[in-house]
Amino acid sequence: PISANFLLPEWVKSHWPSYEEGCKLGGRPADSANWRVARSIFVTENDDKLAKRYGHSSEGPYHFYFKQLTRKLVGGGRSNLFKLDQNEPDENITPERMTKELVFAGTVNDVVDQILAFRDKVGDFGTLLYPCHDWQDPALGRKSMQLMAEQVMPRVNAAIAKEKKVAPVAVAA
Template sequence: MRLGYFSMPLHPLGRTWRETLTEDRDAVILADRLGFHDAFIGEHLTDRHENITSSLLFLATLISDTEQIRLATGTTNLSHQHPVLVAAHSAMFDHLAGGRFILGVSPGALPSDAEVLGILAEDRNQIFAEAIDVITAIWESEPPYGIDLPGNRFAVTTESTMDLELGVGVLPKPLQVPRPEIVGTVVAPYSKGVIAMGQRDFHPLSANFLLGQWVATHWPNYVQGKEAAGASADVADWRIARTIFVADDPKVAESYGRADVGSPYRFYYSQMLTKMRKIGRLGLFKSDRDQPDDEITLDYVLDRLVITGTPESVAEQILAFRAETGDFGELVYAGLDWVEPRLARRSMELMAQKVMPAVNAAIGTR
C-alpha cells in the first residue's frame, strides 16, 4: 500500500497568508523527503480558512523543491474555468514537473465560490461532466480539433485561424502519454459518479470525512463502471484519505489529535461539521441515514473519523479500517494546520517510517 498526502488545507484565522502558504509548502517538501507517493492540494476562491486559490499555481512553486513526489491538484474545480484553460495549463505543468503531474478534478462545491463567479444557479455537476469530456478530447485530438459534442456548451476549434507553418492554432499536449492520471474525489455514500470514473478510466479518491461503511460502497460502483467499459478494476488505483495523527506518547496523541481545545483536528472537524450542517449534508457523518441530527456532535465525529495513537496503535486502526472497506492501493494522509510544528512533522515521520512499514508487513503476512 502506497502513502499519499492530501491537504485542503484549513487554517484558523489570525495567521498571515504568507505564513500558512509557507507551512503548506513545507509539508509537501517533507512528504517528498519521506517518500510519500503523491500530494493532493485543494483550492477555494472565497474561503479564509481554506486559502489556496489555485492548486496548480501553488504546486508550481514546489516543482524545483521536490524530487520524486507526484504533484496533484486536489482538486481543479472544473466549473470555475473554461476547459481549454485547464487542458493547456495542465499540459504545461506536466512538462515543467517532468511528468510528475496528476490532474485531480471536481465540480467545485463551495457555494460562495459559485456566487462570486456568477454560476450559483448553474448545474455545476453538469458543467463538470461537459468540461472533462472536452479536456480529454483536446489531449486525444489534433488541430483544428472540431470538438462539438452533443449537448456540450464548450465547442472547441481553431479551424478559421490555424496556421501550422506559423505554429498557431495548436493547443499543447501533456508530457505523459496518452495523458496524466486523472483522479476524482468521491464524497458521497453509494456515489454514482464513481461509476462514471470507472467507465472513463479515472481513479477514485474517497474523502477523509466519510465513515468507513460509506467508503466501502465506492469500490463496487467503480468495479461496475470498469466492467461496463470492458475493463478490469485494479485496487491499486483506489485511494482513500484518512485524518491521522501519530505520536510517540499516547497521551499526546489523544490530546493533540482529538481532545484538546486547541487541537487542529478538533478545529478541522468543527469547521467541517458546521459547513455540512449549513448546506444540508450532515448525512455524510451518519452511520444510519435515519440517525437524528442532534446525535452528530463534534465528539461523535472525532471519535469516528480521527485515527490517532502511537505507531503500533495507528497501524492496527488502519488494518481494522481496511478490513471494513476492503483492499485499496493508497492511504492518503490528510494534512492540517501545524499548531505545533514539531508534533505535525513528527506525525508525518512516524507515519512514513513506522506505521506504513508495519501495515504493509501485516498485509503481506495475511
C-alpha cells in the same frame, strides 16, 4: 478514485462496487491498487495522552477541521454523510464525535492497528492518503508524518503482505 477522509468506513466501503461498475462500463478491469483512501492521522512515538489531546480533543487541529466541516455539511443539508442511521438527529453530529470516529490517533502501534482494522472493514485499497491538517504545532505534524513513513507504513505493509499476500499499500501526503 479517491475516498474522502471525512467519510465513515461504511460509506468508504460502498465506493468499491461503484468503482467496479464504472470500470466495467469503461471496458477495463477494476484494480484495488488504483483506489486511494484518505484518512486523518496523527501519530506519536509513545505518548497516548498527547495523541488523544492533539488528535481527538477540542484543543487539537482535527477538532477544528471537523468543527468547520460538520458546520458546513450539516448546515447545508448533508448530515447524511455522518450517519449510518438516517433517522438520527442532526444534533448528534458533533466535532467531538467525528474526531473520535474518523481520526486515527495514537502511538505507532495504535495507528497500525487502526489502519489494519479500517482496511479489514472497507477492503483492499492501493494508497492511503494522509491529508495534512495537523500543523497547529509544526514539530508535532512533522514528527507524525515521519513516524507514519518510517514506522507505521512499513508495519502496515508487512502485516498486509503476511496476511493477504498482496502488494503493499502506498502512502501519499
